[in-house]
Amino acid sequence: MSNTNSPGSDPEFTGSSSGSAAQGESGDTAWQEYLTGGEHGAGVSGTGVSGADVSGGSVSGASASGDVEPEIPGTPRRVIGTPPPAVARTMLPASGHDGPQPPARELPAGPEDPVHAKRAERVVAACFLLSMLAGFGFLVAYSLIGVGTIEKVHHSNLALGLCLSLMMLLLAVGATIWVRHLMPNVELTEQRHPLASDRQDREAFKETFTEGAEASQFVKRPLVRRSLIAATVPLAIAPLFLLRDLGPLPGTSLDYTVWRKGLRLLIYGTNRPITPAEFSSPGSIISVVPEGYQDDFDALAKAAVVIIKFRPGQLQFTSENHAVPNKVVQNWTVDNIVAYSKICTHVGCPAALYEQTTHYILCPCHQSTFLATEGARVIFGPATRPLPQLPMGVDAQGYLIATGDFQEPVGPSFWERS
Numbered sequence: 001m002s003n004t005n006s007p008g009s010d011p012e013f014t015g016s017s018s019g020s021a022a023q024g025e026s027g028d029t030a031w032q033e034y035l036t037g038g039e040h041g042a043g044v045s046g047t048g049v050s051g052a053d054v055s056g057g058s059v060s061g062a063s064a065s066g067d068v069e070p071e072i073p074g075t076p077r078r079v080i081g082t083p084p085p086a087v088a089r090t091m092l093p094a095s096g097h098d099g100p101q102p103p104a105r106e107l108p109a110g111p112e113d114p115v116h117a118k119r120a121e122r123v124v125a126a127c128f129l130l131s132m133l134a135g136f137g138f139l140v141a142y143s144l145i146g147v148g149t150i151e152k153v154h155h156s157n158l159a160l161g162l163c164l165s166l167m168m169l170l171l172a173v174g175a176t177i178w179v180r181h182l183m184p185n186v187e188l189t190e191q192r193h194p195l196a197s198d199r200q201d202r203e204a205f206k207e208t209f210t211e212g213a214e215a216s217q218f219v220k221r222p223l224v225r226r227s228l229i230a231a232t233v234p235l236a237i238a239p240l241f242l243l244r245d246l247g248p249l250p251g252t253s254l255d256y257t258v259w260r261k262g263l264r265l266l267i268y269g270t271n272r273p274i275t276p277a278e279f280s281s282p283g284s285i286i287s288v289v290p291e292g293y294q295d296d297f298d299a300l301a302k303a304a305v306v307i308i309k310f311r312p313g314q315l316q317f318t319s320e321n322h323a324v325p326n327k328v329v330q331n332w333t334v335d336n337i338v339a340y341s342k343i344c345t346h347v348g349c350p351a352a353l354y355e356q357t358t359h360y361i362l363c364p365c366h367q368s369t370f371l372a373t374e375g376a377r378v379i380f381g382p383a384t385r386p387l388p389q390l391p392m393g394v395d396a397q398g399y400l401i402a403t404g405d406f407q408e409p410v411g412p413s414f415w416e417r418s
Contacts, residue, residue, distance in 0.1 A: 106208065107215040108184045111155040120181035121221050126202065127174030128227035131167045135234025138163035139241050149295075171231055178224065182217045255409050257290075257303040259390060264291040265339070273399040275337045283312040283356035287342060290402070302410055304342035305390055306352055306361075307400070308372055312336055314359070316374045323389060323407055326374045332391040334400060338389040340376050341410040344368055346383040348412045361387065384413050 111117040141159035147150050158163040197205070218225055264273045265288040279286065285308045293299040315336060318327035328338055340361065344351040349365035353374070360379070368381030376387035388410050391403040 029051070090108070102300040106188060107186055107211045109211075109214050110217070111182060111184065117182055120177055120222050121217075123179045124174045124182070125223045125227040127170045127177070128224075131170035131174065131231040132227075132233060134163050134167035134170060135238070136308070138167060139234060139237060142241055147293070167231075167234065174228070174231070178217075182221070182224070184215055221346035234332060253301070254411065256405055257410060258293050258296075258299045259290055259303055259305075259402045259405045261402065261404050262395070263402045264395070265289075265392070265402065266291050266294055268294070268304075275398045276337060276394065276400065277398075279307065279309055279337060279400075280335075282309050282314075282336075283354075284309045285352070285354040287352060288339070288400075301348075302343065304350065305339050305341045306342045306354075307337055307392075308354065308361075310336045310338065310359075312375065314373050324375070325386075326377050328373070328375050329389055329391075332389055332403070334392055336395055337384070337392070338372065339392045339402075340370075340372065340387040341390065341406060342384060343387075343411040345378075345387060345411065345413055346381065351387065 001190065067298050138160060141156065141163055145156040145159055147156050156267065189260050211218055236397055242386055266272060267274055268287040268289050271289075271294045273291070274286075274288070285306055288305050288307055294301060313326045315330075315333070315338065316326065317330040317333075318324040319330060320327075321329065321331055323329060332339075342350050342352055344363040346368050349363050351361050351363040351368065351370065353362035353364055354360070355362065359372045361372050361376060363369075363381065363383070366382050368383035369379050370376040370383070370387050371379050375389065378384065378386060388406040390406055393401055393403045395401045
């Protein structure tokens with residue numbers, strides 16, 4: 001039986017039985033020679049197959065009688081299960097295709113029109129720098145423009161509002177131009193994912209963040225970056241100026257007011273002194289301020305006073321020369337006229353509403369109510385202390401004057417603990 005191969009085809013395993021395949025050299029030697037291409041010569045030396053053996057398109061691998069020709073040592077043979085030579089020589093990837101290819105970028109690295117982007121960069125930087133100047137203007141206006149008068153308050157509010165508005169507006173304009181003209185216009189869709197991120201997601205985020213930072217031009221364009229940082233400097237410094245108003249600590253300044261012996265009581269608004277005869281209608285109430293301090297709002301924040309006229313017998317007097325709970329100090333009154341602090345002892349609102357029939361002094365902020373005929377004691381509301389009474393008398397010209405300061409702190413209760 002003959003074994004026939006087409007010319008140029010792979011030589012098959014020779015022989016008719018596994019026993020004959022086991023003869024000759026080992027498979028390792030044949031495999032090495034096979035890889036080196038030793039079988040592709042014009043003829044294989046020492047084999048039973050040669051160019052002279054080919055006749056009529058067939059190769060005689062055995063005699064017609066079925067006798068198997070003995071194998072010649074060193075004959076290269078193809079081991080069963082190995083790839084053909086064409087595949088064996090392409091087991092490694094071709095040059096330039098080793099490993100997985102990196103994924104395509106989601107965001108472009110830069111703008112499409114560099115010239116237009118350069119102009120936009122200058123505009124953005126100008127907006128940020130002007131914003132910085134406006135921010136410093138806010139700090140300067142806050143520091144230098146006082147608020148001692150209504151006119152100064154108006155000027156301060158105008159300067160602060162304009163500077164702050166301009167600073168925020170320029171920041172917004174610069175950021176908008178940055179986004180519209182420097183960053184790429186790309187629509188991204190993100191799928192929903194579990195809240196917990198695995199390592200691959202974190203790596204992807206890192207890559208996306210790096211691409212986004214590059215596409216935003218924040219790193220590549222130092223002029224925009226530095227001008228943005230400069231524009232935010234006033235915002236970083238502003239808390240230092242604002243926190244300045246929390247100090248210094250008041251110390252003992254809340255324990256006393258500007259009232260002292262001899263200061264006349266001036267009618268608030270007209271700033272003229274008043275005599276007991278001019279304030280003779282029972283049930284009347286009027287606000288008064290200390291002479292010489294009618295325009296000092298810091299002083300009036302503690303020294304504002306109301307005086308109330310009562311009928312004889314309505315007041316609950318004490319003969320003591322100091323404050324007594326639920327009593328009016330008689331020596332501190334003039335012709336049944338009593339002077340009480342106008343500053344509510346709850347949170348410091350002006351307590352100047354008065355009911356003639358009940359003799360209640362009302363605070364409009366939180367409805368604290370004080371009974372004026374009994375030393376302005378608290379009868380309702382969140383206040384915890386009575387309104388302090390101001391010692392009062394008359395001078396040689398007959399005008400109402402203070403005979404001293406309040407003998408207890410005025411205003412909110414926590415001022416007592418200063």
